[in-house]
Amino acid sequence: MxxxxxxxxxxxxxxxxxxxxxxxxxxxxxxxxxxxxxxxxxxxxxxxxxxxxxxxxxxxxxxxxxxxxxxxxxxxxxxxxxxxxxxxxxxxxxxxxxxxxxxxxxxxxxxxxxxxxxxxxxxxxxxxxxxxxxxxARYRYHADDAPRALFTEREVSVLRLMAGGYSNKEIARAMFLAEGTVKNYVSVILDKLDTRDRTRAVLKAITLRVI
CATH class of the missing domain: 3.40.50.2300 (Response regulator)
Known part of the structure; x- marks a missing residue:
């Protein structure tokens, strides 16, 4: 034990x-x-x-x-x-x-x-x-901080799991995807939000009402 x-x-x-x-x-x-x-x-x-x-x-x-x-x-x-x-x-x-x-x-x-x-x-x-x-309410981004492109339903699902602290492997298991596929989704999400890490991406997604 x-x-x-x-x-x-x-x-x-x-x-x-x-x-x-x-x-x-x-x-x-x-x-x-x-x-x-x-x-x-x-x-x-x-x-x-x-x-x-x-x-x-x-x-x-x-x-x-x-x-x-x-x-x-x-x-x-x-x-x-x-x-x-x-x-x-x-x-x-x-x-x-x-x-x-x-x-x-x-x-x-x-x-x-x-x-x-x-x-x-x-x-x-x-x-x-x-x-x-x-x-x-506290962190409203300006227009030039808006996402570069709209999010797909699958990307929003990945973002929600990222917000819960799940790793790529755990997200892959939960969504029945290959881990490499999840990694690609995360890269696309970071690019759309113009952020360099997962934490900032989640915070910005919350602010912009993506999740």
Whole structure:
């Protein structure tokens, strides 16, 4: 039997941390330590490695995104799953560019929380749990940012799976396609959206109401 995933939990509210700790432990995960702000999180990570960091975005002092930037700057690639609320959506692009692997709404179901932690620990990127409407309202692209061509129904299906953090192999399996075919679809999608990576493509597709 494999050892439970070790989680670093960062939130400035003690009651929130206590609730999350109880929930995660009930789900079979292990809390390596808790931190009440970004600096405390960084200090503990220096000598206590974990499998996944579960952190609130908004914290006094050093917030979740600034802590993430400093973590990546010192070469620490530990997966980070950020807890967010609907009004946090303006931080989505900034957090993604800082190196976050995923976002989860604070009112997510327990099974969704566990699934998200397991998936980011395995190297996946999760963007879908964030409400798309506030993102669209906040990041409206100008006319010259519109897609270079319309998307086919199949390309939209691939984009939706990309948004869920699925790899090319997983998309191929889900859509009964060859992995090489999926790779070609992804290349076409990136070209149509004029983006250089999958994360930016998904965010831009959400903004432009493609998905």
């Amino acid at each position: 494999s050892a439970p995933l070790r989680i670093a939990l960062a939130d400035d509210q003690m009651l929130v941390r206590a609730g999350l700790r109880a929930l995660l432990e009930r789900l079979g995960l292990s809390i390596a330590f808790e931190a009440d702000d970004g600096q405390a999180l960084l200090d503990r990570l220096a000598d206590t490695p974990v499998d996944v960091i579960l952190s609130d975005i908004r914290m006094p002092g050093l917030d979740g995104i600034d802590a993430l930037l400093r973590l990546r700057a010192r070469g620490d690639r530990t997966p980070v799953l950020l807890l967010t609320t609907f009004d946090d959506s303006e931080l989505l692009l900034r957090a993604t560019e800082a190196g976050a692997q995923g976002f989860l709404l604070k009112d997510a179901a327990p099974e969704d929380l566990r699934d998200a932690i397991v998936r980011v620990a395995a190297g996946e990127v999760l963007l879908q749990p964030v409400s798309t409407e506030p993102v669209r």
